[in-house]
Each structure stands twice: as C-alpha cells, then as structure tokens.
Amino acid sequence: MEVQNARRWAPRGKQAWLAVAAALAIASGVRLLLHPLIGPFMPGTAFCIAASLVEYYFGLAPALTVMLLGLGIADYLFVPPYATIDVFDREDVILLVSYPLVTLLVIVLLERLRRAQFRAELIASVAQSRYEMLLRHDNERMLARRAVDETHRLLRHLSHHHRTFILIQALERNALHQADDIKLQGTLPRLPNEIAPGPRFAEVHPEDIQRLSNALWPGGHRVRLRNGDGRSRLTECVCERFTTHAGDFLVLRIGT
Structure with missing residues (x-):
C-alpha cells in the first residue's frame, strides 16, 4: 500500500x-x-x-x-x-x-x-476503521436476518393459532421499553392502539377491548369472551411480542 x-x-x-x-x-x-x-x-x-x-x-x-x-x-x-x-x-x-x-x-x-x-x-x-465498518455491517446483517426470522415465526404463529387469534397490535420501536418503565412505577402503560382484529375479536367484551387497546403488553391476560348463549366467561389469554423488519407487534390469542 x-x-x-x-x-x-x-x-x-x-x-x-x-x-x-x-x-x-x-x-x-x-x-x-x-x-x-x-x-x-x-x-x-x-x-x-x-x-x-x-x-x-x-x-x-x-x-x-x-x-x-x-x-x-x-x-x-x-x-x-x-x-x-x-x-x-x-x-x-x-x-x-x-x-x-x-x-x-x-x-x-x-x-x-x-x-x-x-x-x-x-x-x-x-x-x-475498515474492521469497525465490517463489524457494523455484520451487526446490521445479523439484525436483518433476525428480523426476517422473526417475521417468519410471526406468520407461522398466526397460521398455527388462527382459530384462537384475538388481535394484533402494531407498536413503535421503543413503545414496549416505555411500557416496562411505566409498569415498574405501578401505572398502566398506554401504547399506540393500531389494532388488527382476529377471528375471535368479536367475542371479546367491549370493556376488555378498550382495556387491551390501552394496556397490552407481553404476558398473560384474562379476557371475558362471550359463549354461544350470549354469556361471558373469563378466559386465560397469552400475549407475545414479535420484532420484525416492519416493526414490533403484539399478538393476543387464547391460551391453550
């Protein structure tokens, strides 16, 4: 050189x-x-x-x-x-x-x-300098690969739990971190309520829909679902987080 x-x-x-x-x-x-x-x-x-x-x-x-x-x-x-x-x-x-x-x-x-x-x-x-550039490119490639894998996992998850799928909520990148901080302080987090309904969404009680749209985070939730006779019963549900290249998503489904 x-x-x-x-x-x-x-x-x-x-x-x-x-x-x-x-x-x-x-x-x-x-x-x-x-x-x-x-x-x-x-x-x-x-x-x-x-x-x-x-x-x-x-x-x-x-x-x-x-x-x-x-x-x-x-x-x-x-x-x-x-x-x-x-x-x-x-x-x-x-x-x-x-x-x-x-x-x-x-x-x-x-x-x-x-x-x-x-x-x-x-x-x-x-x-x-070139080594640091290569490291940054490798990290970006790994993050992109992880996002693609997470997208595939989300699609498999939705197809597998299609009959128990209640809703999916899109989040900002830092929304869950803010929610965790607020939960530690003892108050309910308020997340962006961009919700896509699932097959069981219509069976959820309206008050629970309002509560979930404002306070949904990964973990277990108890939701009132209507039966065939019109009565509501508490049902254990599971919320999971998926980080994809298009953003972060929360998927709420009935627990099995």
Whole structure:
C-alpha cells in the first residue's frame, strides 16, 4: 500500500525550531564543559548526537539545520587554533569530512525508520476503521436476518393459532421499553392502539377491548369472551411480542 502522507510524520511549527536552538545550546554547553578534559578530540560528537535526537522527534529539516550549524560551531570553538577562521588545516578537513558523513548516515537511517513507523501506524489506523465498518455491517446483517426470522415465526404463529387469534397490535420501536418503565412505577402503560382484529375479536367484551387497546403488553391476560348463549366467561389469554423488519407487534390469542 502506497502511503503519501508517510513523509509528513514530523510535527511542524515553532516548536521544532525552538528545539533546534535548544539542542545547539545544550550541545555547545556540554562540549565546552568537556573541552578542558578531552581538548580537540572528537569536536563534533555532541552536535551529531543533538542532530540525531532532533531528527527522531522533529524530522529532517531541523536535524540538517542542527548538523550544519553544529559543524560551524565545532570548527570555530573546538578545532585548534580556537576561535579563529583564518587557518584551514588538516584538523578542519577531517572534521568537514567525518562529521557530516556520520551525521548524515544516522539522520537518513532515522528518517527512513520514522517514515516506516508512521506508515505502519497509518495502515493500522485504516485497517482498524475498515474492521469497525465490517463489524457494523455484520451487526446490521445479523439484525436483518433476525428480523426476517422473526417475521417468519410471526406468520407461522398466526397460521398455527388462527382459530384462537384475538388481535394484533402494531407498536413503535421503543413503545414496549416505555411500557416496562411505566409498569415498574405501578401505572398502566398506554401504547399506540393500531389494532388488527382476529377471528375471535368479536367475542371479546367491549370493556376488555378498550382495556387491551390501552394496556397490552407481553404476558398473560384474562379476557371475558362471550359463549354461544350470549354469556361471558373469563378466559386465560397469552400475549407475545414479535420484532420484525416492519416493526414490533403484539399478538393476543387464547391460551391453550
């Protein structure tokens, strides 16, 4: 995978150049402290380390700046004759060859490693996003399959209990959750009364029809049904919930 933004891993702004100034100041200070002990030996080592650290945290341009400015400071302060630019001898040539060569090698390797690291992080982030998308699609597919299975179960239920079927009520998606909350508080829930009558609907007492249209939820119910002689008797009924792709439904039938 080609990642164009891998070259832009380093932070930008004033912070990088403040780090350049701080790295040069610290490297110069450390080298000045060590100068009485080591003299002109390895004059550019501190600046090479500073350039490498700046490269790791802030990128190529600030590191090259530290390298070039560090080369001038090291040649001026730590290569004899000190604090003069009139003399150009063998020590100056050694510094001008060895210091940039070693520092550039380290900087280039660090730059490649940082770009590879940033590229791997970008690819991992893209892979994580795609994985989450696949999970959402799988969840949606499972919900759709569950809704289809529930629809088939509803149809089988209606055909099997056709002779005991009283009514079916369509609900909003969150209606039953609201009903459960209200039941816990001790009051009767009021649900949307979109009711489709069944074969036994006409036998139900009108007061029970009114009560069921306002307070129907899954579970057992006692309903007054008229007999052939016109009298009413209490009958145990069962209400079941079905969640389909078209919505939620409550089906009330005579218990068997």
